[in-house]
Amino acid sequence: MTLVIENVTKTYQNFTAVDALSFTIPKGESFGLIGQNGAGKTTTFRMILDLQETTKGTISWDGHPMNSVDRDLLGYLPEERGIFPTMPVEEQLYFFGELRGQKRKDLKKEVDYWIERFDLEDKRKEKAEKLSKGNQQKVQLIASFIHKPAFLILDEPFSGLDPVNKDLLKEAILHLKEQGTTILFSSHQMDHVEELCDHLCLLKRGQSLFSGSLLDLKKSYGKIKLAIRSDHSLEQLLALDGVASGVQKKDHVLLTLRDESYAQSIFDFVSAGNYIERFSLDYLSLDEIFKLKVGEPSGEVLAARETTL
Ligand SMILES: Nc1ncnc2c1ncn2[C@@H]1O[C@H](COP(=O)(O)OP(=O)(O)OP(=O)(O)O)[C@@H](O)[C@H]1O
Numbered sequence: 001m002t003l004v005i006e007n008v009t010k011t012y013q014n015f016t017a018v019d020a021l022s023f024t025i026p027k028g029e030s031f032g033l034i035g036q037n038g039a040g041k042t043t044t045f046r047m048i049l050d051l052q053e054t055t056k057g058t059i060s061w062d063g064h065p066m067n068s069v070d071r072d073l074l075g076y077l078p079e080e081r082g083i084f085p086t087m088p089v090e091e092q093l094y095f096f097g098e099l100r101g102q103k104r105k106d107l108k109k110e111v112d113y114w115i116e117r118f119d120l121e122d123k124r125k126e127k128a129e130k131l132s133k134g135n136q137q138k139v140q141l142i143a144s145f146i147h148k149p150a151f152l153i154l155d156e157p158f159s160g161l162d163p164v165n166k167d168l169l170k171e172a173i174l175h176l177k178e179q180g181t182t183i184l185f186s187s188h189q190m191d192h193v194e195e196l197c198d199h200l201c202l203l204k205r206g207q208s209l210f211s212g213s214l215l216d217l218k219k220s221y222g223k224i225k226l227a228i229r230s231d232h233s234l235e236q237l238l239a240l241d242g243v244a245s246g247v248q249k250k251d252h253v254l255l256t257l258r259d260e261s262y263a264q265s266i267f268d269f270v271s272a273g274n275y276i277e278r279f280s281l282d283y284l285s286l287d288e289i290f291k292l293k294v295g296e297p298s299g300e301v302l303a304a305r306e307t308t309l
Pocket residue numbers: 012015017035036037038039040041042043044079
């Protein structure tokens with residue numbers, strides 16, 4: 001199923017929280033909605049879920065305006081976490097599954113699978129309130145997709161999870177994607193989005209700065225990040241044609257080029273026919289692109305790129 005957001009706007013009195021936002025999530029994709037605090041991510045989710053009315057625009061699902069039947073089939077992990085404190089973990093999962101129309105006997109396999117996969121076996125009979133915050137979050141997360149929704153919305157699913165549990169969540173997202181679930185999630189952490197999404201939308205104060213394929217976004221900047229480990233000093237490398245800036249790292253120099261096309265002449269210079277230990281040209285990371293796009297450069301690559309634009 002494909003979700004199409006077209007020109008969606010949300011205004012509170014004089015304040016526009018979401019401004020003519022458009023993006024398309026192809027069926028079976030995991031799609032990242034990225035933006036700083038207050039960018040409009042949760043508001044967008046709430047409009048998709050009809051928990052808030054749109055001021056303008058349309059939200060359609062598989063070619064028709066999204067209706068309550070479609071919405072009943074969604075899964076949603078809200079930003080504000082909360083589960084029933086005195087209900088045992090396992091019961092909690094059955095409860096949410098049954099609420100979404102599943103039969104208890106059909107849920108058993110799913111409940112067992114996810115309890116095991118999220119390492120909650122010994123917490124199965126525990127009251128939710130006795131669990132750590134991270135474990136409560138895992139329970140709520142499983143509850144959001146226990147009914148196998150075709151479309152799943154996860155609002156900041158990674159926040160509050162330790163690195164091990166973040167990895168479990170990443171694996172779960174990939175697993176659900178393989179099963180055909182379309183997933184829309186928000187995150188401040190670009191590395192997660194970069195790892196999990198082929199498509200994304202960058203939001204700044206309610207407006208889309210980019211929506212589409214991550215690879216296309218990266219290609220639009222070109223490969224301008226160049227790491228070199230050779231006998232040359234930073235000063236020597238900075239003097240080369242096409243180098244916008246650079247910084248000395250622990251075991252290499254990291255340069256930002258004005259353009260990918262300068263890489264060949266730089267290679268010819270540093271190698272001069274000899275062996276060099278490292279010469280690697282890369283795209284900017286999503287984090288670097290995001291900071292650049294929202295106009296908050298930090299770090300050498302961005303500062304350099306700013307001077308070249
Ligand atoms: N009911 C409301 N009335 C007025 N303004 C609101 C209301 N709800 C949200 N806003 C404003 O809309 C903007 C977008 O909020 P939203 O919660 O969608 O951001 P977000 O991108 O999810 O942020 P965060 O990452 O902090 O969760 C914010 O400036 C927020 O203060």
